[in-house]
Amino acid sequence: MTKFRSEITGVGSYVPPKVFTNFDLEKMMETTDEWIQQRTGIVQRHWVDENTSTSDLALQACLNALKNANMETKDIDMIIFATLSPDHDFPGTGCFLQAKLGIPEITVLDIRQQCTGFLYGISIADKFILSGSHKNILVVGAEVHSKGLDKTPNGRNVGVLFGDGAGAVVVSRRELVNEKTDSRIINTHLYADGNFAKELWIPAPGNALGSERISHQMLEEGMHYPQMNGKTVFVHATKRMAECLRHSCSEAGVTLDEVDVFLFHQANMRINSKVAEMLGIPESKVFNTIQHYGNTTAATIPLGMDDAMKAGVLKKGMLVASAAFGAGFTWASAVWRQ
Structure with a gap:
């Protein structure tokens, strides 16, 4: 019987x-370049114009992923x-993306796992592929944060963190020939703890606020x-990312030393440096982009x-380990061979 892989x-x-x-x-929020870089590692970020939406960014990322595939x-x-x-609040943005791609009637699924959304999406795609029901799945993470940030001094602690952007991959079904060398998703692990939901959130609008979803007050x-x-967030992120990353590598039967490239969620350079320190990972193996884009949440x-591929850091056949942490709290890890 033929065995398949994702x-x-x-x-x-x-x-x-x-x-x-x-x-x-600095001109908007009464902050400084030095303050932002010391606390986050961010140097710049990209923000959309007034006429660009989340699905617009996702469309371009998906077309680029399809071309690459x-x-x-x-x-x-x-x-x-x-x-x-x-x-929009509804329907899901995946439907708007589907229409822009021109591929009606296929399965579309929107997920709301914030900074761990991409790894949740990879895990879901892997399961659908291995079930035999689907062959080629677009997994996309895209965000337009800039339209929802407080760009005054009142919002500087959060407003400096976020950028807009999109990233996508095609996950495909292939015959499994060699478990050791075949490019494939080896494992994923997903976690959440809603007890901390209000430590990182947007309270309004919402249906848990009384008689109105939103009010002038x-x-x-x-x-x-x-x-x-x-x-x-910092304490839990460093602890949970290190834990789940170690678990994914252990289950995959590989050591941290055997991993070629680590792709961490890009929320804060200090978080990623601390996780690397806790696990004894050389920072040279951790590929960071937060300095260029800020936190693009599901897209990072x-x-x-x-x-990393364009820079020649990530190449076909390399072993990759990834971890993310975000609102919910949610966290996740994955190991794959590129």
């Missing part, structure tokens, strides 16, 4: 052309879209802007994967 056959990304440096933010849109039989910044209080307990890992 392989990442194409990678693509896209960021809007407009760059906002830390010096640009040497495929056409007609080859795709499922879209998994991870985002916390949808085009909520807007005046800034409840529609992201809120974060930074210290709590595929965006980084694409950049």
Whole structure:
């Protein structure tokens, strides 16, 4: 009986052309380039113009991933879209993306796992592929944060962190010949703990706020802007990313030393450096992009994967380990051979 595997056959990304440096933010938020770099590692980020939506960014990333996979849109039989910044409350942004790609009637799934959305999406795609129901799945993470940030001094602690962008991969079914050398998704592990949901969240609009989803008072209080307990997030992120990464490698039967490239979620350079320190990983093996893009949430890992391939850091056949942590709290890890 033929055994199958899930392989990442194409990678693509896209960021809007407009760059906002830390010096640009100094004029808005009463912050400094030095303060931002010391605390986050971010130097610049890309923000969309007023007419660009999340699905617009996703479209370009998906087209680039399809080109990299040497495929056409007609080859795709499922879209998994991870985002916390949808085009509209409903329907899901995956449907808008599907229409722009011109591939009606295929399966479309939107997921809301924030910074871990891409790894959740990879895990879901892997399961669908291995079940035999689908052959080529687009997994895309895309965010437009800039339209939802408080760009005044009141919002500087969070507003400096986020950028806009998209990353996508094609996950395809292939025959498994050699478990040791075949390019394939080896494992994924997904976790969540809702007890910490309000440590990193946007309170409004919502249906748990009384008689109205949104009110003038909520807007005046800034409840529609992201809120974060930074210290709590840092402590849990470093602990959980290290734990799940170690577990994924152990289950895959590989040591951390055998991993060629580590692709971490790009929330804060200090978090990634601490995780590397906790696990004894040389920082030279950790590919970071936060300095260029800021935190693009569900897009950071595929965006980084694409950049790493273009830079010649990530090559076919390499062993990759990835981990992410974000709102929910949610966290995840994965090991694959590129």
